[in-house]
Amino acid sequence: MQSNALKRLLVIGMVILWNVLCPVWAQRTTSYTLVIHGGAGTITRANMSAEMERAYHQSLQRALDLGEKMLAGGLPALEVVEKVVRLLEDDSLFNAGKGAVLTNAGEHELDAAIMDGKNLGAGSVAGVKTIKNPISAARAVMEKTEHVMLSGSGAEAFARQIGLEMVPNSYFSTESRRRGLKRALEEEKKNTPNAPQPAAGISSVRVDWKYGTVGAVALDQQGNLAAATSTGGMTNKRYGRIGDAPLIGAGTYADSLVAVSCTGWGEFFIRMVMAKSLADRVRFGNQSLVKAGDELIQIALPALGGDGGLIAVDRNGEPIMPFCTEGMYRGYVRKEAGSDKVKRVVAIYKD
Ligand code: ASP
Numbered sequence: 001m002q003s004n005a006l007k008r009l010l011v012i013g014m015v016i017l018w019n020v021l022c023p024v025w026a027q028r029t030t031s032y033t034l035v036i037h038g039g040a041g042t043i044t045r046a047n048m049s050a051e052m053e054r055a056y057h058q059s060l061q062r063a064l065d066l067g068e069k070m071l072a073g074g075l076p077a078l079e080v081v082e083k084v085v086r087l088l089e090d091d092s093l094f095n096a097g098k099g100a101v102l103t104n105a106g107e108h109e110l111d112a113a114i115m116d117g118k119n120l121g122a123g124s125v126a127g128v129k130t131i132k133n134p135i136s137a138a139r140a141v142m143e144k145t146e147h148v149m150l151s152g153s154g155a156e157a158f159a160r161q162i163g164l165e166m167v168p169n170s171y172f173s174t175e176s177r178r179r180g181l182k183r184a185l186e187e188e189k190k191n192t193p194n195a196p197q198p199a200a201g202i203s204s205v206r207v208d209w210k211y212g213t214v215g216a217v218a219l220d221q222q223g224n225l226a227a228a229t230s231t232g233g234m235t236n237k238r239y240g241r242i243g244d245a246p247l248i249g250a251g252t253y254a255d256s257l258v259a260v261s262c263t264g265w266g267e268f269f270i271r272m273v274m275a276k277s278l279a280d281r282v283r284f285g286n287q288s289l290v291k292a293g294d295e296l297i298q299i300a301l302p303a304l305g306g307d308g309g310l311i312a313v314d315r316n317g318e319p320i321m322p323f324c325t326e327g328m329y330r331g332y333v334r335k336e337a338g339s340d341k342v343k344r345v346v347a348i349y350k351d
Helices: 002-029 050-072 077-089 134-144 152-161 175-191 266-271 274-283 289-304
Strands: 032-041 110-116 121-128 149-151 214-219 225-231 252-254 258-264 308-314 327-335 342-349
Touching: 032 050, 032 077, 032 258, 032 308, 050 077, 050 214, 050 327, 050 342, 077 110, 077 134, 077 214, 077 225, 110 134, 110 252, 121 134, 121 152, 134 149, 134 152, 134 225, 149 152, 214 308, 225 252, 225 258, 252 274, 258 266, 258 274, 266 274, 266 289, 274 289, 274 308, 289 308, 308 327
Parallel strands: 121 149
Antiparallel strands: 032 214, 032 327, 110 121, 110 225, 214 225, 214 258, 252 258, 258 308, 327 342
C-alpha cells in the first residue's frame, strides 16, 4: 500500500519535471533570426522630424514583433517573410503596397518576389497595378503555377482568379508620393529642358529616392531560410520599368546557406546580380557573410556608380545589413541556441 503511494508520487514527480524541463530545454536549443529593411537612400537626421523618426521606429518594431512571434512559434521562414512584408506593404510609410512611389505616367506599378531557400522555390510579380499585396501574389505564383514570374495584366488576372484582394490603383497613392513625383518632374525639366515630357531621363529617375522598398529574410527553427522583397520601384521611373526586386538573384535570393533582400538603385543591382553574387561568395568563395556583404555594397556597388544596401542572414542566423547610402530603415531579431535572450536592433542612420 505504502509502496504503491510512493510509486504514484514518483510518477507524478517525473511528469511535473518533464513538463518543466522540456519547455526550458526547447527554449534553450531554439534559434531563429529575422532581418527586415524599409529601404535605403538619402535618409539623414537633418531631413527627418522627430515625429517621423518615431513613426518609422514603431513600424519597424511592429514588423519585428510579428515576425518574432511567428518564428518563436515554430512557423516556417517562408510564411514569416511573406507576412512581415505584407504588414510593411500595408504601411503607407514605405515604398511598397500602400505608399508606393509613382511612375512618370502618374501611376503605381509594383514589383515583388519571394524565395524559399529550402528547395529554391521562387515566385514574383512585376508591374502590377491593382493587387493589394503583391508579395502574396508572388507566393501564389510560386505555389500555384508552374512559373516563376508573371507580369502586368497577366499577373493581375491570375491574382483575381485565385481570389486575392484587388484595389484601384489610387489606393496606393499618398500625398507625399504625389509631391515626390511633382518634384521629380520639375527637377527633370530643369535638367533637360528640351526633353519630351513626361519621359523620364535615367539620371533624374533617382530624384526623391529615399523612402524605400521593403524586405525580409529569415532563418526558422528548422534551419530553413527565405527571402521576400516588395517595392513601388523608383519615383518617376519610366512606366513599364522593372527593377531588381522581382528578379530572382538580383534583388531577392535564398538558398540553403543565405537569404538576401536588396534595396537601392535597381539597375545596378540587376547588373551586379547582387543577391546571388552575395550567396555565391559565401557558397563558392568561402567568404564570410560580413566580408561578402561589405565588399559588394561598400566597394563594388559604388565603384560601378550605384548605391543602396541589402539585408541577409546565413544558416547560422548571422544577420548583416550593409548599405552605402546615408541611411537605411532596418532591424533584426535574433535568438541564438543556448541563450534565453532575443537580441533586437532597429536603426535608421549610418551612425
Ligand atoms: N530597388 C528598388 C528598385 O530599383 C528601389 C528601392 O530599393 O527603393 O526598384
